[in-house]
Amino acid sequence: MRYPALLTDLYELTMLAGYFQKGMHEDEAVFDLFFRKNPFKGGYAVFAGLEPALRYLEELRFSDEDLAYLASLGSFKADFLDYLRTFRFTGKLTAPPEGTLIFNHEPLVTVEGKLAEAQLVETALLNIINFQTLVATKAARIHGACGEGVVLEFGLRRAHGPDGGLSAARGAYVGGVRSSSNVWAGQVYGIEVKGTHAHSWVMAFDDELSAFRAYAEVFPDSTVLLVDTYDTLKSGLPHALTVARELRATGHELLGIRLDSGDLAYLSRQARHMLDEAGFPKVKILASNELDEFVIDSIRREGGCIDIYGVGTNLVTAAGEGGGHLGGVYKLVRHAGHPKLKVTSDIAKATLPDRKRLLRLVEPDGSFHQDVICCEGETLSPGDWVYDPANPAHRKKIPAGVRFEEVREVCMEGGKIVKELPGLDACADRCAAQRKKMPNGTLRLYNPHIYKVSISQKLHDLRQCLMEESLKA
Amino acid sequence: MRYPALLTDLYELTMLAGYFQKGMHEDEAVFDLFFRKNPFKGGYAVFAGLEPALRYLEELRFSDEDLAYLASLGSFKADFLDYLRTFRFTGKLTAPPEGTLIFNHEPLVTVEGKLAEAQLVETALLNIINFQTLVATKAARIHGACGEGVVLEFGLRRAHGPDGGLSAARGAYVGGVRSSSNVWAGQVYGIEVKGTHAHSWVMAFDDELSAFRAYAEVFPDSTVLLVDTYDTLKSGLPHALTVARELRATGHELLGIRLDSGDLAYLSRQARHMLDEAGFPKVKILASNELDEFVIDSIRREGGCIDIYGVGTNLVTAAGEGGGHLGGVYKLVRHAGHPKLKVTSDIAKATLPDRKRLLRLVEPDGSFHQDVICCEGETLSPGDWVYDPANPAHRKKIPAGVRFEEVREVCMEGGKIVKELPGLDACADRCAAQRKKMPNGTLRLYNPHIYKVSISQKLHDLRQCLMEESLKA
Known part of the structure; x- marks a missing residue:
């Protein structure tokens, strides 16, 4: 997907025009992208959307058509529009690899460049990163709730527009949902596409058994039968078993059945029993119907026998x-040349000034101990004090024995991508591996244990100093 | 925006392949698009997304690239892919004009055509219509809560991907939110774009007054100053007044101020007072910060003095x-040739079979009395019995004196658009006019009075007959 240059709020352009006219557009500037609350009242988020964001930055150009439209608005001067004609993003970008677990208050993406270019890209970066990170996080929660089961994303029809579905499929993949019903997502991102059939297929035949037989005849090696059009246990399952036997007689195997209504925990246990009894222990059970991480968790606690969870609406809309x-x-x-702070009476909402590093403290066994945000160029050692950014009265010492891992890396310099970007599988693997390293309780769906993110002494002091200066002014 | 042919769930294509192989793909078929619950627990929805949906249908083509991708999946036969190569949507589509108020259970879009073509377009139609109708409805609720105030949409940064923002701006317009910060939406849909400046503008200057002066210098006739970077009443407002005086001295007028935090009801009253006292009664007050219809309603009840409500996240994500x-x-x-019914034990969930008309019963004063769904070709008269579709024991007679208005019209025949489509302004006007005709209490934000949607005797009988047949089978 090519992102248009006009994918922006008008105020970015009016500010640019202002900086241009005041001669400030080439001032040095550094912006941080971060969020203040983990989504879903959860303990973490999964960073996603970086590659599309980098492509946007690399390809950002104002076309003649764009400039003509801006000129038609009547508020931009000709010299500014000429400036936009040759505008390129030439800045630097630092971010974690996609699939990295991240937390509130942490600087995720840092953009450094000229004031104009770093300001202009605000809206598009937020749009791309906010949504993909949101969906990746939801996907990780849902995937995590499934145990040995797998998830199929099929929310396109309820997504927020065409690209809402496409971007969601990509974000979901990073979070661990590695297949989708969305054929466009398969084409664009190489995601494995899967599907069954709708109730309308069954209704287009004289009876359910004829509908099942017809589907199996056309797709003898990939048939998943939707068994709830009439009555799941009294009609759908017996007909599916008939077709399973007929397929086997011709050298094929029924792949699965799909439950789409009713008590999925109960029906899946009954279905598993009927399939096993009839000699089809390998037929998969797919279930769908308003699933999310909480429903899946509850089905599994009740001994539901579901192999594949089809999740649509709640995943793609991150409900x-x-x-x-x-x-x-x-x-x-x-x-x-000056560190900047958005002043506020509430220290929990004050921003963290200046260029920073984001370090992950890792235990000898590889598990994550906590994250620390420090100043650029600063190094940390065991024994150093670190502070809760929202409540500086809470401080603690970095324990002995931890390693310090850089969470982020420079991905773009001079407006060019300077890192080889991992494929989606590597991003999803990274997310899965990091989830395993999280401390106990921090992945919990309800009331998670809070993974600690602190700031260094030096960053703490810098913030205090800037706040005091600002109050004096 | 051009919608790709592969904007679909895989199962539409596998079903198509099945119908094709079974020789059923050219069977006559009729599908209804409808929803079972009004969104936001409200009393209505605003139909939107029709024009994009029609454009999708008219332009639907499988490219060589699409066919190569489908071939690569390994489950489609060559003759089916050849069939797709020349596939065109040649069907008929019936729908209300955009901006029409619609209700749960009503057939909104009816697609008639060959089974294959009518089935294939399911996912894309749902994707486009579901989201735009959702946002249009949210916009109408928010717009309705504003009284004389107006709404500016600026949610692009929180939208579900780039098109989530673009489609949302279009849907919001239909619902009554006629300006946006989204420059792309301005370019694509001609929506009026507006904007102010960010906190970063203020922070990029040595002090707030210099920042305000600089902005006013660049845009002397369109300056809206964000006054909450430091302290709204003690710093932002006094500095804005200084700039307002300086602008006036040079023959210009300050356009407005923007509040973005704090108690907006209180701050807007104070700001209005300060502006009026200083001789600037025409300076507009714009407010933003997590607004939705309920917050706006509450601000107005408390006497807030807000002229323009900037609504972002809650509008574009339809929260x-x-x-x-x-x-x-x-x-x-x-x-x-046969009417079809999705059988279910719960009559409230049973579908309404066959081709239908959707009629609105209009009182002599133009207000809406209720809607009735009847069979195609059926005419209604005062005195006819009509039934609650979810509870047929509830029936009532059509009163004397009402007019019968057709809610929908044929928009496409033979795959071609056959209606001149109204512009977005006409759609928004239609929505505003229809809202005025709704019975008392049905527009209420909390626990609305339910606008009645009934089915005719003939449709009731047809459904009963099909349900009994199905139970016998």
């Missing part, structure tokens, strides 16, 4: 308490 | 109870 959107923001942290 | 997605479905209602 649920604390969901629906990710509130990522993009704040100026350094300008023209 | 709120009963929001986030619209559960539109697409069901087969007629096949090969």
Whole structure:
């Protein structure tokens, strides 16, 4: 997907015009993208959307058509429009690899460049990163709830527009949902596509058995039968078993059945029993119907026998308490050689000034101990004090024995991608591996244990100093 | 926006392949698109997304690239792929004009054609109509809560991907939100774009007053100053007043100020007072910060003095109870000459079979009395019995004096658009006019009075007859 240059809020362009006219557009500037609350009231988020964001930055150009439209608005001067004609993003970008577990308050993406270019890209970066990170997080939660089961994403019909479905399929993949019903996502991102059939297939035949037989005849090696059009246990399952026997007689095997209504825990146990008894222990049970991580968790606690969870609406719209959107923001942290702070009476909402490093403290066994945000160029050692950014009265010492891992890396310099970007499988693998390293309780769906993110002494002091300066002014 | 042919769930294509192989693909078929619950637990929805849906149908083609991708999946035969190569949508589509108020259970879009073509388009139609109708409905609720105020949509950064923002701006317009910060939406749909500046503008200057002066210098006739970077009443407002005086001295007027945090009801009253006292009664007050219809309603009840409500996240993600997605479905209602019914033990969930008309009963004063769904070709008269579709024991007679208005019209025949489609302004006007005709209490944000949708005697009888037949089978 090519992102248009006009994928932006008007105010980015009016500010650009202002900086241009005031001669400030080439000032040095650093912006951080971060969010203040983990989505879904959960303990973490999964970073996603970086590659599309980098492609957007690399390809950002104003076409003649774009400039003609901007000129038609009547508020931009000719010299500014000429400036836009040759505008390129030439800045630097630092971010974690996609699939990295990240937390509230952490600087995720840092953009450094000229004030104009770093400001202009705010809206598009937020749009791309906010949504894909949100869906990747939801996917990781759902995937995590499935145990040995797998998830098939099929929410395109309820997604927020065509690209809402496409971007969701990509984000979901990073979070661990590695197949989709969305054929476009298969074509664009190489995601494995899967599907069964609809109730309308059954209704288009004289009876359910004829419908099942017809489907099996056309797709003898990939038939998954939807068994709830009339009555799941009294009609759908017996007909599916008939077709399973007929397939076997011709050297094929029924792949699965799909439950789409009723008590999925109960029906899946009954279906598993009927399939096993009839000699079809390998026929998979796929279930769907308003599933999310909580419903899946509850089905599994009740001994449900589901192999594949089809999740649509709740995944692609990232539904649920604390969901629906990710509130990522993009704040100026350094300008023209000076660290900057958005002052506020509430220290929990104050931004973290200047260029920073994001370090993950790793235990000898590889598990994650906590994250620390420090100043650029600063190094940390065991014994150093670190502070809760929202409540500086809470401080603790870095314990002995931990390793310090850089969470982020420079991905773009001079407007060019300088890292080989991992494929989606590597991103999903990274997410899965990091989830395994999280401390006990931090992945919990309800009331998770809070993974600690602190700031270094030096960063703490810098923030205090800037806040005091600002109050004096 | 051009919609790709592969914007579909895989199962549409596997079903098509099945119908093709069984020689059923040219069977006559009729599908209805409808939803079972009004969004936001509200009393209505606003139909939107028709024009994009029609464009999709008219332009639907499988490219060589698409066919090569489908061939690579290994499950489609060459003759079926050849069939797709020349596939065109040649069917008929009936729908209300965009901006029409619609209700749960009503057939919104009816697609008639060959079984294959009518089935294939299910996913894309649902994707387009579900989301735009959802956002249009949210927009109408928010617009309705504003009284004399107006709404500016600026949710692009929190939208579900780039097109989530673009489609949302279009849907919001139909619902009554006629300006947006989204420059791309301005370019594509001609929506008026508006904007102010960010906190980063203020932070990029030595002090707030310099920042305000600089902005006013660049845009002397369109300056809206964000006054909450430091302290709204003690710093932002006094500095804005200074700039307002300086602008006036040079023959210009400050356009407005923007509040973005704090108690908006209180701050807007104070700001209005300060502006009026200083001789600037025409300076507009714009407010933003997690607004939705309920917050706006509450601000107005407390005497808030806000002229323009900037609404982002909650509008473009259609947030709120009963929001986030619209559960539109697409069901087969007629096949090969026979009316079809999805049988279910719960009559409230049974579909309404066969081709139908959707009639609105209009009082002599123009207000809407209720809607009735009847069979195609059927005419209604005062005194006829009509039934609650979810509870046929509830019936009532059509009163004397009402007019019968057809809610829908044929928009496409033979795969070609046959209606001149109204512009977005006409759609938004239609929505506003229809809202005024709704019975008392049905527009209420909380626990609305339910607008009645009934089915005719003939449709009731047909459904009963098909249900009994199915139970016998």
